[in-house]
Amino acid sequence: MKRTGLPDWLSDALPEQAAAPNEIAQAARSQVESIGLPGLRDEEWRWTNLRAIQRGRFNAPSGVGADIEPGTRLPLDNPVRLRFVDGVFQGVPDDVPEGVTLTALADADETTRAAAFSPKPAPSVDNPNDALVTLNTAMAREGVVVDVAANTVVERPIVIEWLDGATESVMSHPRVLVRLGQSAAATLLEHIETVGEQPAWRNSVIVSTIAANAALTHIALGLDGESRLTTARTFAELDRDARYHSYNIQLGGRMIRREYDIHVGGSGAHTDLIGLMMPRGKQLLDTHTRITHAAADTTSNEHYRTIADDAGRGVFKGRILIEEDAQRIEAYQSSNNLLLSDNAEIDAKPELEIYADDVSCSHGATIGRLDQEALFYLRTRGVPLAEARGLLIAGFAQEVIDELPLTDLRDWLTGQVEQRLGERSLPADSDA
Amino acid sequence: MALLEIKNLHAEIDGKEILKGIDLSINAGEVHAIMGPNGSGKSTLCHVLGGRDGYEVTKGSITFDGHDLLEMETEERAIAGLLLGFQHPVEIPGVKNIYLLKEALNAKREAQGLDEIDTFSFMKQVRELVASMDMDDAFLHRGVNAGFSGGEKKRNEILQMLLLEPKLALLDETDSGLDIDALKVVSDGINRMRGEERGIILVTHYQRLLNYVEPDFVHVLYKGKIIKSGDKSLAHRLEAEGYQEILEEAS
Numbered sequence: 001m002k003r004t005g006l007p008d009w010l011s012d013a014l015p016e017q018a019a020a021p022n023e024i025a026q027a028a029r030s031q032v033e034s035i036g037l038p039g040l041r042d043e044e045w046r047w048t049n050l051r052a053i054q055r056g057r058f059n060a061p062s063g064v065g066a067d068i069e070p071g072t073r074l075p076l077d078n079p080v081r082l083r084f085v086d087g088v089f090q091g092v093p094d095d096v097p098e099g100v101t102l103t104a105l106a107d108a109d110e111t112t113r114a115a116a117f118s119p120k121p122a123p124s125v126d127n128p129n130d131a132l133v134t135l136n137t138a139m140a141r142e143g144v145v146v147d148v149a150a151n152t153v154v155e156r157p158i159v160i161e162w163l164d165g166a167t168e169s170v171m172s173h174p175r176v177l178v179r180l181g182q183s184a185a186a187t188l189l190e191h192i193e194t195v196g197e198q199p200a201w202r203n204s205v206i207v208s209t210i211a212a213n214a215a216l217t218h219i220a221l222g223l224d225g226e227s228r229l230t231t232a233r234t235f236a237e238l239d240r241d242a243r244y245h246s247y248n249i250q251l252g253g254r255m256i257r258r259e260y261d262i263h264v265g266g267s268g269a270h271t272d273l274i275g276l277m278m279p280r281g282k283q284l285l286d287t288h289t290r291i292t293h294a295a296a297d298t299t300s301n302e303h304y305r306t307i308a309d310d311a312g313r314g315v316f317k318g319r320i321l322i323e324e325d326a327q328r329i330e331a332y333q334s335s336n337n338l339l340l341s342d343n344a345e346i347d348a349k350p351e352l353e354i355y356a357d358d359v360s361c362s363h364g365a366t367i368g369r370l371d372q373e374a375l376f377y378l379r380t381r382g383v384p385l386a387e388a389r390g391l392l393i394a395g396f397a398q399e400v401i402d403e404l405p406l407t408d409l410r411d412w413l414t415g416q417v418e419q420r421l422g423e424r425s426l427p428a429d430s431d432a
Numbered sequence: 433m434a435l436l437e438i439k440n441l442h443a444e445i446d447g448k449e450i451l452k453g454i455d456l457s458i459n460a461g462e463v464h465a466i467m468g469p470n471g472s473g474k475s476t477l478c479h480v481l482g483g484r485d486g487y488e489v490t491k492g493s494i495t496f497d498g499h500d501l502l503e504m505e506t507e508e509r510a511i512a513g514l515l516l517g518f519q520h521p522v523e524i525p526g527v528k529n530i531y532l533l534k535e536a537l538n539a540k541r542e543a544q545g546l547d548e549i550d551t552f553s554f555m556k557q558v559r560e561l562v563a564s565m566d567m568d569d570a571f572l573h574r575g576v577n578a579g580f581s582g583g584e585k586k587r588n589e590i591l592q593m594l595l596l597e598p599k600l601a602l603l604d605e606t607d608s609g610l611d612i613d614a615l616k617v618v619s620d621g622i623n624r625m626r627g628e629e630r631g632i633i634l635v636t637h638y639q640r641l642l643n644y645v646e647p648d649f650v651h652v653l654y655k656g657k658i659i660k661s662g663d664k665s666l667a668h669r670l671e672a673e674g675y676q677e678i679l680e681e682a683s
Contacts, residue, residue, distance in 0.1 A: 371522075371524075372485070373522045374522050374523075374524045376482075376484055376485070376506065376522075377518065377521070377522040377524070377576075378524070378527075378532065378535075379483075379505070379506040379507040379510070380482050380483075380506055380507075380509075380510055380515070380516045380518075381510055381515075381532060381535075381536040381539075381592060381596070382507050382510035382511045382536050382539040382540050382543075382596070383507060383532070383535050383536055383539055384507050384539065385505070385507065387535060387539075388507075391524075391527050391531065391532070391535065392524065392526075392527065394526070394527075395524060395525065395526025395527035395575070396526055397526070398526045398527075399525055399526040399575075
């Protein structure tokens with residue numbers, strides 16, 4: 001099949017000079033011009049249509065909006081803020097915790113920039129499924145490098161504020177590198193917010209390397225917003241005894257596609273991937289995860305939930321690959337999904353690929369409506385139908401929220417979910 | 433006027449008639465036991481009284497405290513004072529016990545024209561009840577029945593009853609599957625609910641519960657009909673002679 005290549009407006013926007021080292025940028029550039037954007041025929045994209053981006057005619061950011069602030073205050077204890085307005089990095093803050101080094105990507109040395117563009121597991125530059133990373137590599141000029149020195153435990157959360165949509169029809173391709181030294185620990189939180197009514201497309205990549213015995217907690221919190229288009233990819237490479245804890249909470253956006261590639265590459269390493277997606281209206285919220293157990297005695301635990309309302313769509317695909325020499329692996333995955341309306345849709349697919357023989361692995365996916373037994377039980381206690389529904393939906397979300405490590409943020413999220421349930425137009429669903 | 437008046441009740445599920453003409457009258461202050469072998473219609477009767485979807489009443493009437501029960505939604509029945517204790521209480525992970533108790537109590541208070549209960553008095557009352565059911569406070573912050581043992585689930589049912597103070601408590605096989613310690617705690621809870629203003633229906637397969645909670649009346653349900661009623665000695669006869677004797681006598 002002949003591929004159509006990049007749309008002209010996107011091809012025209014490819015920069016002469018990108019942040020990636022020249023050789024890498026050039027290779028990416030020539031590949032992406034021929035393979036174009038992923039389409040429904042590409043295996044990893046069969047549920048997620050990028051038409052809104054294809055037709056979007058987005059422009060590079062103009063640098064407007066430096067005074068933009070997030071509209072939502074998250075309850076965080078003295079965060080280190082790294083602000084991106086329409087993908088443009090607003091600079092390194094003055095007050096940086098000891099043991100942490102923050103560098104604008106443009107100011108980083110060549111070795112560091114090479115690291116930012118050489119994630120493990122490596123995406124293949126000519127694979128259409130990976131075309132958006134390749135595009136990011138070709139386009140990225142903005143970004144930040146977060147280095148945490150060995151044995152440093154950073155108490156303050158490091159917050160990347162993605163403030164999208166400040167200017168009209170803007171696109172951005174930022175790249176972030178996070179490196180944790182041996183036995184370091186840090187919390188990275190993506191605060192994702194639409195700050196205007198304008199459609200905006202962000203195609204961002206976070207590359208993280210977690211050295212031996214270090215632990216990275218990565219929370220991605222996407223607030224509601226109708227106009228946001230996001231394609232975001234995270235790479236995490238784990239050395240011996242390293243931990244990567246991911247919490248992916250997506251409360252809205254027009255089309256949000258998140259991908260996680262976790263390379264569990266040192267024995268004793270562990271990863272948790274926890275997720276909650278709540279599409280409503282005509283939103284599409286999509287997460288694809290790929291965990292590679294490349295070393296023996298490694299573990300992973302994945303738990304995703306989607307609650308789709310109105311004509312919202314949720315997509316979850318979780319792949320677990322266990323390599324031949326990776327013995328004594330424990331890998332658990334569950335995907336539980338709740339449909340609240342006849343027009344909502346959820347696609348959930350687990351995918352296991354196991355080449356080792358000493359493996360304890362399980363997965364399960366469920367898609368259903370509200371539990372009628374539970375609804376009846378609550379009503380026999382005098383709880384009215386609408387409230388009983390609300391309790392069950394909130395309870396379903398709460399089981400994911402309860403896994404979040406920050407107590408204040410947990411309570412805040414519980415409140416957000418309750419507020420959303422209060423906004424439901426009843427009786428929209430037919431599960432009474 | 434009786435608290436609950438069931439007249440010539442016929443009900444079916446999926447077109448199959450299960451209840452075939454039940455007459456039953458219960459006054460406040462009375463404890464009634466409804467006994468019967470498996471498949472006699474005990475659970476169907478409970479579900480019909482609770483207002484569960486899928487059960488169709490084809491004939492007869494049910495009056496509860498002056499209301500036409502069959503015209504009421506499930507939650508309206510509860511608020512009017514009819515509480516159903518489940519044979520298999522449903523597990524609802526994610527919804528904390530404390531939320532359910534508060535929602536349920538406030539739903540009732542709202543119907544009575546009262547303000548929401550203040551948190552302090554609510555917690556005090558709930559903690560006392562939790563202790564009285566030999567349960568741990570930690571249970572309040574766990575999901576409703578989530579991961580509970582059979583005994584814990586049944587204790588939880590009684591706890592809800594003690595808090596919500598129904599006019600009529602309908603307990604569906606509350607004693608089945610309980611070990612003796614749990615049975616004692618549950619029976620003790622039921623006995624504390626007994627009072628002049630309250631009716632209690634114990635639906636049970638076994639006579640054992642009735643050693644701990646003495647009923648005023650015992651009814652034998654068989655093939656969708658009450659075939660014999662009597663005092664507590666009827667339960668002892670059932671235990672000693674089995675259902676067969678009674679069935680033959682009634683026919």
